[in-house]
Amino acid sequence: MTKKLLLAGALFAAATTFVKAQDTSKVTPVPADPGLTIFGSVDTYYKMDFAGKKNSRIATSFANEANSVSIGMIDLGVKKKYNKALFVGELSFGPRGQGQSIPNADFTGGVVLDDNGNEIAPVLGTQSFHVQNLYVGYDLTDKLNVTAGYMSTFVGYEVISPVGNFNYSTSYLFTNGPFQNAGLKFTYAFTDKVSLMAGIFNDSWNNYTSSREVSTFGGQLMVSPVKGWTAYLNVLSGKLSGTEFDVTTSYQVSDAFKLGLNAATFSAPNDGGGFSGAALYPQYAVSNAVTLGLRAEYFKNKGKTGFNYSSIMPGDDVKAFTLTANVKAGGLTFIPEVRLDNGKTGTFQKLNGQVTKNAGQFVLAAVYAF
Amino acid sequence: MPVAACYAQKDSIVLNENNKYAYFKVGSSLPGINLSALATYLKKNLAGLQDIKAATQEAEVSGRGGILVYKKGLLTGQEEGRLDYTIKIDFKENKYRLIITNFEFIPYQRNRFGTFTAVDGVITPLEKKDSRIGEKQLSLYLDRAGNLGIKANELVKNFANNKASVKPGNAEIKKVDTQKW
Numbered sequence: 001m002t003k004k005l006l007l008a009g010a011l012f013a014a015a016t017t018f019v020k021a022q023d024t025s026k027v028t029p030v031p032a033d034p035g036l037t038i039f040g041s042v043d044t045y046y047k048m049d050f051a052g053k054k055n056s057r058i059a060t061s062f063a064n065e066a067n068s069v070s071i072g073m074i075d076l077g078v079k080k081k082y083n084k085a086l087f088v089g090e091l092s093f094g095p096r097g098q099g100q101s102i103p104n105a106d107f108t109g110g111v112v113l114d115d116n117g118n119e120i121a122p123v124l125g126t127q128s129f130h131v132q133n134l135y136v137g138y139d140l141t142d143k144l145n146v147t148a149g150y151m152s153t154f155v156g157y158e159v160i161s162p163v164g165n166f167n168y169s170t171s172y173l174f175t176n177g178p179f180q181n182a183g184l185k186f187t188y189a190f191t192d193k194v195s196l197m198a199g200i201f202n203d204s205w206n207n208y209t210s211s212r213e214v215s216t217f218g219g220q221l222m223v224s225p226v227k228g229w230t231a232y233l234n235v236l237s238g239k240l241s242g243t244e245f246d247v248t249t250s251y252q253v254s255d256a257f258k259l260g261l262n263a264a265t266f267s268a269p270n271d272g273g274g275f276s277g278a279a280l281y282p283q284y285a286v287s288n289a290v291t292l293g294l295r296a297e298y299f300k301n302k303g304k305t306g307f308n309y310s311s312i313m314p315g316d317d318v319k320a321f322t323l324t325a326n327v328k329a330g331g332l333t334f335i336p337e338v339r340l341d342n343g344k345t346g347t348f349q350k351l352n353g354q355v356t357k358n359a360g361q362f363v364l365a366a367v368y369a370f
Numbered sequence: 371m372p373v374a375a376c377y378a379q380k381d382s383i384v385l386n387e388n389n390k391y392a393y394f395k396v397g398s399s400l401p402g403i404n405l406s407a408l409a410t411y412l413k414k415n416l417a418g419l420q421d422i423k424a425a426t427q428e429a430e431v432s433g434r435g436g437i438l439v440y441k442k443g444l445l446t447g448q449e450e451g452r453l454d455y456t457i458k459i460d461f462k463e464n465k466y467r468l469i470i471t472n473f474e475f476i477p478y479q480r481n482r483f484g485t486f487t488a489v490d491g492v493i494t495p496l497e498k499k500d501s502r503i504g505e506k507q508l509s510l511y512l513d514r515a516g517n518l519g520i521k522a523n524e525l526v527k528n529f530a531n532n533k534a535s536v537k538p539g540n541a542e543i544k545k546v547d548t549q550k551w
Contacts, residue, residue, distance in 0.1 A: 088483065252489075
């Protein structure tokens with residue numbers, strides 16, 4: 001028995017030594033990429049309108065329900081890149097990703113009117129899901145990539161997903177610009193500091209299908225002149241959808257301080273007016289968990305007659321200041337936010353229905369990202 | 371092979387005289403190695419190597435690269451960031467010296483297109499005690515760095531000891547001592 005034990009011990013020691021010796025010269029294989037990726041987010045919020053109005057008078061996208069604990073959306077995405085081929089599929093469920101985003105397959109038509117007969121929101125049915133991204137891509141060479149499908153727009157600073165924005169409420173420029181474009185685009189990376197994208201997209205924004213044809217041209221020049229600074233010069237132009245020029249840039253000035261800028265001008269087709277504006281996004285990290293940021297935006301409806309943009313009438317403009325904190329706790333981000341908008345004329349309303357130049361709101365949102 | 375898993379690749383990473391994490395290895399080499407061919411060979415076979423060149427005068431090959439680091443579950447994974455590095459291989463007296471160092475972590479975030487890209491301007495050297503990189507993450511990244519180093523050494527060792535890697539003009543000329551007979 002003792003001999004057997006000694007033999008077993010010797011064999012184990014030999015095996016262990018062998019494995020250890022092997023380990024010093026062999027690599028445990030690690031795949032170069034993570035394979036299938038699942039990502040997404042969930043968000044909810046409480047909003048208080050300073051005028052006590054139930055229906056929001058600041059008519060930018062999302063966080064629309066005042067004096068209520070409301071939900072944003074659950075966003076679920078999958079992505080996989082195998083060698084040179086990539087696919088991304090991302091669906092969202094909930095008001096932010098459904099009725100409040102534009103292509104809502106179950107949209108029943110019509111609008112909700114406030115006490116004074118102003119349009120404030122689309123009539124929502126039971127709502128369907130909403131596709132955020134659904135596309136495939138392929139690296140034709142090390143520098144040239146082609147992508148086709150329905151994609152988040154390349155224009156602008158802010159996005160639909162609350163994970164991609166610092167502020168929870170959104171800007172006028174975002175609300176009135178494109179959300180998504182379906183089409184085919186080629187991106188050529190000259191270096192890691194300069195790339196050029198050119199693509200052809202459906203004739204109307206934010207639709208899975210074209211109205212008539214694929215005729216909107218889109219282009220983007222990306223430059224990164226110094227480490228931490230990236231700028232995108234964008235154009236999206238079509239006979240049916242109009243023309244938007246956009247500059248989006250951000251610069252991580254120091255470990256703690258980041259400055260972003262978005263400026264755009266839009267001309268609606270057939271001399272139908274348009275808008276222009278600019279927003280500045282300074283952000284300062286107080287600690288690793290807490291960052292404070294301001295969005296200061298100026299937005300003008302360029303038209304003399306015609307469309308309102310987020311309730312801003314032709315010829316009017318608005319200045320909007322949003323002070324936001326991002327407080328991170330694991331995968332969760334708490335976003336307290338105070339927003340004050342000041343219109344040139346009586347864009348907003350008091351509780352008694354009288355017009356006023358000012359509107360304000362407080363939002364506390366919670367966003368979980370995974 | 372449960373024992374094998376106990377030996378982390380990060381053990382191959384050491385702190386050098388400048389207090390920087392480094393993979394350091396010295397090995398034997400044939401004389402007259404074709405350095406340009408070694409640079410090409412490494413670019414083709416070493417993960418994430420983006421820029422590598424040979425300097426024949428200095429008898430060295432140097433470059434930089436980056437490997438993806440990610441969380442991995444049973445079926446799925448997600449990018450956390452990129453680990454950039456510099457690589458240098460010197461040759462002298464039938465030896466080579468491989469140094470991989472300057473490991474820097476660049477965090478990734480999800481962008482609007484549902485893919486993951488670098489956060490602009492946020493770069494953390496692995497040696498920096500920063501709460502952006504926790505102990506568990508640091509251990510994982512050092513493991514990946516060690517893995518990279520072992521793989522690079524395997525490639526350099528194989529190349530430097532293969533007769534086909536020697537430049538034809540620099541092949542050692544066989545001499546015969548005619549006094550010994």
